Amino acid sequence: MLDFENPYKVYAPDFLSAGHTILFTSAADQRPITFNIIKPFEPWTKSAVFLVHADQLGPEPVVLKVYDPRFLDDRIFQSSVQRPRPWSLQAEQAANTLPDDVDQGEIWDPDPDESDIEGTRYRAAIWEKYYRGLLYECYDSESRAYEVLKQYQGSAIPRMLLTGTVTFSDERAIHPPAVVIEYIPDAVCIGDIAPDALSVELCSPLVHAIDDFKSHGVTHGDVGYTNVLFTPKDRPTRAVLIDFGLAGFRQGNEDDDEWQYVVEWRGDSHRIRHLLKEKGIVFPRLPSSLRPSSP
Numbered sequence: 001m002l003d004f005e006n007p008y009k010v011y012a013p014d015f016l017s018a019g020h021t022i023l024f025t026s027a028a029d030q031r032p033i034t035f036n037i038i039k040p041f042e043p044w045t046k047s048a049v050f051l052v053h054a055d056q057l058g059p060e061p062v063v064l065k066v067y068d069p070r071f072l073d074d075r076i077f078q079s080s081v082q083r084p085r086p087w088s089l090q091a092e093q094a095a096n097t098l099p100d101d102v103d104q105g106e107i108w109d110p111d112p113d114e115s116d117i118e119g120t121r122y123r124a125a126i127w128e129k130y131y132r133g134l135l136y137e138c139y140d141s142e143s144r145a146y147e148v149l150k151q152y153q154g155s156a157i158p159r160m161l162l163t164g165t166v167t168f169s170d171e172r173a174i175h176p177p178a179v180v181i182e183y184i185p186d187a188v189c190i191g192d193i194a195p196d197a198l199s200v201e202l203c204s205p206l207v208h209a210i211d212d213f214k215s216h217g218v219t220h221g222d223v224g225y226t227n228v229l230f231t232p233k234d235r236p237t238r239a240v241l242i243d244f245g246l247a248g249f250r251q252g253n254e255d256d257d258e259w260q261y262v263v264e265w266r267g268d269s270h271r272i273r274h275l276l277k278e279k280g281i282v283f284p285r286l287p288s289s290l291r292p293s294s295p
Helices: 089-095 104-108 117-148 200-216 256-266 268-278
Strands: 021-026 032-041 048-053 062-066 160-167 177-182 228-231 238-241
Touching: 021 062, 062 160, 089 117, 104 117, 117 160, 117 177, 200 238, 200 256, 200 268, 256 268
Parallel strands: none
Antiparallel strands: 021 032, 021 160, 032 048, 048 062, 062 177, 160 177, 228 238
């Protein structure tokens, strides 16, 4: 749902508000799980995120992240060169009929004239396929990163519990992919935590983990004020990095120098040190091979 007072923010529609349900199908065994929505975490950006509970998973709530292109914030952004591309079932259905190798570069061409009904519908279908690809790539990145970084699940990163798809109560042409991850209760993000609640001892496991991501061929790519959590918020004992939807991975043809360049360019280790330094927690800077003029 679009908030017209804050026109570039996406909020949950009524049928996905607290008290409603979402049907999830596990990728591992096709097991159906009914999640009861406790609350959506709003506003949404790339994924629709919920605090949910399911009797099949025990008494504790979990986080459900759904990669549904209908709620992608990119599609509602408006500028002098971009207009909103609202979701429609017709466009979603039409996107299913497009070949995999369709030229998605056409979305950057001038829009067809409004009188060109078929051309307008075709362009809407290509945009829908493009947005779907963006979200499915985020899902692939997040689920793959958690799998590769399994040794840090439950400590420096949340535990990934399940992957699968969801079925909403309204008519759709797709079943959006989703992940179920550990809920970090009573947490505060690094942007809001009081500096005196932090210490080098508390933050060291997280910094060590982020520094070690590169040895597993992973970069996070979005270490920021809202993606680093501390729990419990008053006297934290755990630091956690969340949101791997923009994660990157080492390619098979990259040598060590090329991979190191990518790691430094994405800046995970430098960024966590900068965020902590703003709170008075200083870790030694890492040497950089990037020239000042590098992108």
